[in-house]
Amino acid sequence: MELTGAEIAIKCLQEEGVEYVFGYPGGAVLFIYDALFNQDQVKHILVRHEQAAVHAADGYARSTDRVGVALVTSGPGLTNAVTGIATAYMDSTPLVIISGQVPTGAIGEDAFQEVDAVGITRPCVKHNFLVKDVKNIAQTIKKAFYLAKSGRPGPVLVDIPKDVSNQKAVFDYPASVAIRSYQPAGKGDSGQIGRAAQMLLEAKRPMIYSGGGVILSDAAGQLTELTRLLGFPCTNTLMGLGGLSASDRHFVGMLGMHGTYVANMAMQHCDVLLAVGARFDDRVIGNVEHFAQVPRKIIHIDIDPSSIAKRVKVDLPIVGDVKLVLSDLLEALRGSRVPDQPAISAWWQQLKEWQTGGGDMRYRNSTEIIKPQFVIEKLYEITGGDAFITTDVGQHQMWAAQYYPFDHPRRWITSGGLGTMGFGLPAAMGVQLAHPGATVACVTGEGSIQMNIQELSTCKQFRLPIKIIALNNGYLGMVRQWQEFFHGNRYSETYMDALPDFVKLTEAYGHVGMRIEKPSDVEPALKEAFARKRDLVFLDFRTDPAENVYPMVPGGKGLSEIILAEEL
Amino acid sequence: MRHIISLLMENEAGALSRVAGLFSARGYNIESLSVAPTEDPTLSRMTIVTSGSDAVIEQINKQLNKLVDVAALIDLSEGEHLERELMLVKVRAEGETCEKVKRVADGFGGRVIDKSDSTCTFELSDTCARLDSFLQAIDRSLILETVRTGASGIGRGGRILKL
Numbered sequence: 001m002e003l004t005g006a007e008i009a010i011k012c013l014q015e016e017g018v019e020y021v022f023g024y025p026g027g028a029v030l031f032i033y034d035a036l037f038n039q040d041q042v043k044h045i046l047v048r049h050e051q052a053a054v055h056a057a058d059g060y061a062r063s064t065d066r067v068g069v070a071l072v073t074s075g076p077g078l079t080n081a082v083t084g085i086a087t088a089y090m091d092s093t094p095l096v097i098i099s100g101q102v103p104t105g106a107i108g109e110d111a112f113q114e115v116d117a118v119g120i121t122r123p124c125v126k127h128n129f130l131v132k133d134v135k136n137i138a139q140t141i142k143k144a145f146y147l148a149k150s151g152r153p154g155p156v157l158v159d160i161p162k163d164v165s166n167q168k169a170v171f172d173y174p175a176s177v178a179i180r181s182y183q184p185a186g187k188g189d190s191g192q193i194g195r196a197a198q199m200l201l202e203a204k205r206p207m208i209y210s211g212g213g214v215i216l217s218d219a220a221g222q223l224t225e226l227t228r229l230l231g232f233p234c235t236n237t238l239m240g241l242g243g244l245s246a247s248d249r250h251f252v253g254m255l256g257m258h259g260t261y262v263a264n265m266a267m268q269h270c271d272v273l274l275a276v277g278a279r280f281d282d283r284v285i286g287n288v289e290h291f292a293q294v295p296r297k298i299i300h301i302d303i304d305p306s307s308i309a310k311r312v313k314v315d316l317p318i319v320g321d322v323k324l325v326l327s328d329l330l331e332a333l334r335g336s337r338v339p340d341q342p343a344i345s346a347w348w349q350q351l352k353e354w355q356t357g358g359g360d361m362r363y364r365n366s367t368e369i370i371k372p373q374f375v376i377e378k379l380y381e382i383t384g385g386d387a388f389i390t391t392d393v394g395q396h397q398m399w400a401a402q403y404y405p406f407d408h409p410r411r412w413i414t415s416g417g418l419g420t421m422g423f424g425l426p427a428a429m430g431v432q433l434a435h436p437g438a439t440v441a442c443v444t445g446e447g448s449i450q451m452n453i454q455e456l457s458t459c460k461q462f463r464l465p466i467k468i469i470a471l472n473n474g475y476l477g478m479v480r481q482w483q484e485f486f487h488g489n490r491y492s493e494t495y496m497d498a499l500p501d502f503v504k505l506t507e508a509y510g511h512v513g514m515r516i517e518k519p520s521d522v523e524p525a526l527k528e529a530f531a532r533k534r535d536l537v538f539l540d541f542r543t544d545p546a547e548n549v550y551p552m553v554p555g556g557k558g559l560s561e562i563i564l565a566e567e568l
Numbered sequence: 569m570r571h572i573i574s575l576l577m578e579n580e581a582g583a584l585s586r587v588a589g590l591f592s593a594r595g596y597n598i599e600s601l602s603v604a605p606t607e608d609p610t611l612s613r614m615t616i617v618t619s620g621s622d623a624v625i626e627q628i629n630k631q632l633n634k635l636v637d638v639a640a641l642i643d644l645s646e647g648e649h650l651e652r653e654l655m656l657v658k659v660r661a662e663g664e665t666c667e668k669v670k671r672v673a674d675g676f677g678g679r680v681i682d683k684s685d686s687t688c689t690f691e692l693s694d695t696c697a698r699l700d701s702f703l704q705a706i707d708r709s710l711i712l713e714t715v716r717t718g719a720s721g722i723g724r725g726g727r728i729l730k731l
Contacts, residue, residue: 118582123593127636130581147636180731181578181639306630309623
């Protein structure tokens with residue numbers, strides 16, 4: 001039986017087991033929406049802005065190990081989605097984005113709502129397609145899902161012109177897909193893995209540095225086993241939090257610009273560094289030349305060869321899926337001789353000194369004014385450390401990363417690479433839909449939340465009981481902090497006058513709003529909010545506007561040039 | 569250092585812009601780029617002449633390989649290879665000038681492919697460096713226009729790039 005292109009597209013989503021499509025209708029996708037209307041297997045979540053559709057699909061994907069799906073119309077629908085697509089690309093989230101396009105005959109004529117979707121998204125997708133023939137829709141969507149999920153994951157765009165979505169073809173969903181020009185890495189080279197094991201066993205000052213690749217590859221178990229087997233210290237990047245349980249005694253905290261003193265010092269002074277699914281980016285190792293001053297052997301495991309030796313010289317590259325490589329590495333280490341215990345003990349002694357001498361992850365609490373760190377600590381306590389936490393971008397994001405320790409992967413959902421303000425609330429929607437009974441909190445600021453606050457309406461429509469933890473200090477705090485440190489306290493355009501009354505605003509959307517102004521009210525307010533299992537609650541915490549995120553490695557500086565909090 | 573990278577890619581709409589876009593987005597040098605379909609119409613062969621430090625060239629190779637449309641890639645400069653570029657040069661033909669240029673062109677294996685009362689067009693095929701030498705060997709003021717294709721490259725002997 002022949003189906004229309006639109007029906008085929010929806011059938012493909014059904015075949016892929018897609019639960020939710022996050023989208024927004026428009027002219028070019030009318031036929032696809034019609035096909036959606038005639039079935040109830042794939043549920044559509046109507047967002048209020050296309051950027052939010054992609055972030056929601058992103059949050060869904062990050063908190064599960066499934067592909068997130070978004071559906072947008074041509075022109076502005078697509079351009080609105082671009083920030084979401086770029087966010088997913090930078091953090092390697094598997095997404096399939098279906099966009100409508102003007103009819104094939106109108107392409108190139110500057111038609112109404114026409115934009116070169118494939119051209120605009122090219123630098124921020126893993127791959128993209130323009131489907132010009134209805135007969136190609138099924139295999140293109142099959143390829144899109146395969147590309148999105150395999151290898152280093154990423155967003156894939158499928159652009160479907162309106163006329164193609166209304167033409168007919170026989171539906172035949174391919175059982176498998178092979179792309180001759182695309183061979184994602186699988187197992188790592190056994191010789192290299194053997195040499196890595198040797199290098200690790202000979203290390204005197206070893207360090208394990210793991211990133212988002214561990215989460216994406218579902219390799220937290222292997223990482224944990226390896227760390228414990230060797231007894232080495234381990235740090236996680238912002239994207240890798242939860243890869244090793246924060247309560248594991250080998251965990252030395254997050255590293256990088258706002259990482260712990262001990263993690264950064266250990267990165268700088270180790271003699272063998274095992275990098276796992278991480279990419280040595282500028283927010284992680286700071287100044288490359290400074291990093292390279294201390295000689296150390298680097299073993300780098302990554303599924304993407306282009307991540308290896310991009311910013312730093314690597315002594316032992318291992319290209320492969322992190323989970324498979326770690327499993328083989330464990331195999332190579334088991335039953336072999338043990339690491340150099342006296343050297344490792346002395347190294348841990350040094351780490352302990354850095355741990356106590358660093359003074360990081362401490363702040364001076366107040367009975368007068370709410371400290372943002374205090375809110376996050378209480379959030380951790382009240383949620384039992386077991387919530388899904390999404391964030392926006394800025395100071396609140398760093399405090400959440402620092403003061404909410406994660407014991408499990410896929411609980412920490414943040415825009416690390418692109419640093420997209422407006423990510424948190426829509427991402428939380430995707431997380432909540434994927435985990436209906438779970439506690440989901442969006443930690444945000446008064447700046448970020450306004451970048452996608454319209455989604456409070458989506459949350460109402462789909463009854464998503466997200467808890468919004470707004471650390472409202474009246475400033476674009478992270479920018480203000482840089483202005484304080486590096487621009488002579490000239491707070492250029494970082495004070496946000498005329499903020500809305502968030503309580504009333506939340507109520508206008510049909511939710512519960514609370515304003516918290518005293519430190520003594522923090523805990524009761526959080527308790528009350530989280531007791532409201534069925535309600536979205538917006539907690540507007542008025543926090544200390546002068547608070548800064550410490551420690552801090554200033555931009556362009558080296559890891560050991562870290563600024564610590566004043567003596568407390 | 570100058571490198572010649574040769575690759576096979578799917579002959580799909582937009583494949584060329586993925587490569588060109590990669591070079592501009594990541595700030596890599598691109599000296600020339602030539603592309604055409606192969607004997608297998610589903611594949612295009614592209615030759616890219618670029619330059620950079622070893623680390624940059626390594627990244628260029630990896631980033632190109634990462635493109636989904638790129639099926640196979642070889643850095644020809646890493647081994648024995650041949651390169652040829654086609655150049656068309658139109659010179660002013662006044663009195664003896666055409667003959668003078670022709671004598672130089674003969675030394676470069678060039679030939680005349682068009683003549684008019686006032687012009688004379690030469691075709692030369694050689695390495696980029698040899699073509700540069702030809703242009704230096706003739707009187708520049710005579711040149712009306714030059715058209716170059718950019719290098720095409722191929723491995724010597726058994727060095728083959730094929731799927």
